[in-house]
Amino acid sequence: MDAWSRCLERLEAELPVEDVHTWLRPLQASPRDGALVLYAPNAFVVEHVRERYFDRIGELVAHFAGPCTVSLEVGSLPRRPAAPAAPAASAPSAGAPQRQGAASEPFDGNLDSHYTFDNFVEGRSNQLGRAAAMQAALKPGDRGHNPLLLYGGTGLGKTHLMFAAGNLMRSNVPGTRVMYLRSDQFFSAMMRALQEKNMDAFKRQFQRVDALLIDDIQFFAGKDRTQEEFFHTFNALFDSRQQIILTCDRYPREVEGLEPRLKSRLAWGLSVAIEPPDFETRAQIVLSKAAERGARIPEEVAFLLAKKMRSNVRDLEGALNTLTARANFTGKTITTDFAQETLRDLLRAQQHAVSITNIQKTVADYYGLQVKDLLSKRRTRSLARPRQVAMALTKELTEHSLPEIGDAFAGRDHTTVLHACRQIRKLSETDGKLREDWDKLIRKLSE
Numbered sequence: 001m002d003a004w005s006r007c008l009e010r011l012e013a014e015l016p017v018e019d020v021h022t023w024l025r026p027l028q029a030s031p032r033d034g035a036l037v038l039y040a041p042n043a044f045v046v047e048h049v050r051e052r053y054f055d056r057i058g059e060l061v062a063h064f065a066g067p068c069t070v071s072l073e074v075g076s077l078p079r080r081p082a083a084p085a086a087p088a089a090s091a092p093s094a095g096a097p098q099r100q101g102a103a104s105e106p107f108d109g110n111l112d113s114h115y116t117f118d119n120f121v122e123g124r125s126n127q128l129g130r131a132a133a134m135q136a137a138l139k140p141g142d143r144g145h146n147p148l149l150l151y152g153g154t155g156l157g158k159t160h161l162m163f164a165a166g167n168l169m170r171s172n173v174p175g176t177r178v179m180y181l182r183s184d185q186f187f188s189a190m191m192r193a194l195q196e197k198n199m200d201a202f203k204r205q206f207q208r209v210d211a212l213l214i215d216d217i218q219f220f221a222g223k224d225r226t227q228e229e230f231f232h233t234f235n236a237l238f239d240s241r242q243q244i245i246l247t248c249d250r251y252p253r254e255v256e257g258l259e260p261r262l263k264s265r266l267a268w269g270l271s272v273a274i275e276p277p278d279f280e281t282r283a284q285i286v287l288s289k290a291a292e293r294g295a296r297i298p299e300e301v302a303f304l305l306a307k308k309m310r311s312n313v314r315d316l317e318g319a320l321n322t323l324t325a326r327a328n329f330t331g332k333t334i335t336t337d338f339a340q341e342t343l344r345d346l347l348r349a350q351q352h353a354v355s356i357t358n359i360q361k362t363v364a365d366y367y368g369l370q371v372k373d374l375l376s377k378r379r380t381r382s383l384a385r386p387r388q389v390a391m392a393l394t395k396e397l398t399e400h401s402l403p404e405i406g407d408a409f410a411g412r413d414h415t416t417v418l419h420a421c422r423q424i425r426k427l428s429e430t431d432g433k434l435r436e437d438w439d440k441l442i443r444k445l446s447e
């Protein structure tokens, strides 16, 4: 057991369990330049831990690890488990993420059992991805979805779905060997094997799996040797009908530095985009995550978070964590006022991120227009639709009222803005291209 785990164990014995759960368990420890760095999810936690527990942590770390500087900062380790036990893999370090499994059990330890289809909230943005992951889990190796590639922006649930598929495979057929690796872990295990001249054993471990899950393959870009090894691994698995599930932060053809032959292999199976969730899905995710944590969150608060935090579910979850931690700590009930107050800076930052001018410029660029075209009185269809999209986006992404939005669009009446919002909403139910434009623009504006 590493020094930080021992330290936590001791603190658990000394402090109320709630305190440890809320403030200390979320810290992630990693050695750096001879010091132990504790990463906290946000500044609020840093402040609280520093004030209350830091001295005691210092004493305990010194006790278990000998003299050592401990520092505390906002940040995080890679969220997922360390590389499985490649023959050349080393034992877990003190900095390994909490969810790490036993290094000697590559097929048991590296899949996070928490993430399932049951706790994945379905919405328009991820419906296809969810269905595809479910199919891959129910019929692994089937050519229609092998490989399955889930792609899309950060924090949108790709890894969650990947874990869910792996977990379902294992619960359906106990003993199924599912191996999950982040791409950088594949890379490091391969480098170690190369250094130790152990490539045969490196390759052999993949032959024994029923399904291989590789996360964030954009990381392979520009790494020729890794791509070559992955390419061979891929072919061997594919030929023997083992299921491959991959994620990427964009459509692989758009990733520069990925070899054409690999791109073409990836296109053999099924590729599905995961888009940012819409408002209703975001609100549902907040409620569902709160229920998982046993926290009582009124719907208005879920709506507030969903309205303000649009681009990334991980950030949404971070805001919820801050809120529940603060409520636990202060003993206060979570109300809209409490949420506004606690998350004031965060919400303001989100707010500032999008201005009307920014939206107008982004929409104009997207459709190859000038902002002055959007503001003009001309009503040709090629201008009217982008203009309506821009108005509807402004309503969705800012706090401005309909009259204010009308003013910003060259003094139009608020009923025109309302009509635009309704029109876009209605059309996006049936018009796939418009829906795609909308999702892309939301993503651009939320970056």
Ligand SMILES: Nc1ncnc2c1ncn2[C@@H]1O[C@H](COP(=O)(O)OP(=O)(O)OP(=O)(O)O)[C@@H](O)[C@H]1O
Binding pocket: 115, 119, 120, 121, 122, 126, 152, 153, 154, 155, 156, 157, 158, 159, 160, 161, 216, 247, 249, 285, 313, 314, 317
């Ligand atoms: N639809 C959803 N329902 C429930 N939880 C979700 C949903 N979408 C995302 N999440 C949660 O958001 C967090 C981030 O998701 P995940 O790590 O799967 O994102 P990702 O798309 O793999 O991001 P990255 O590309 O940065 O690795 C996880 O805690 C996940 O459970």
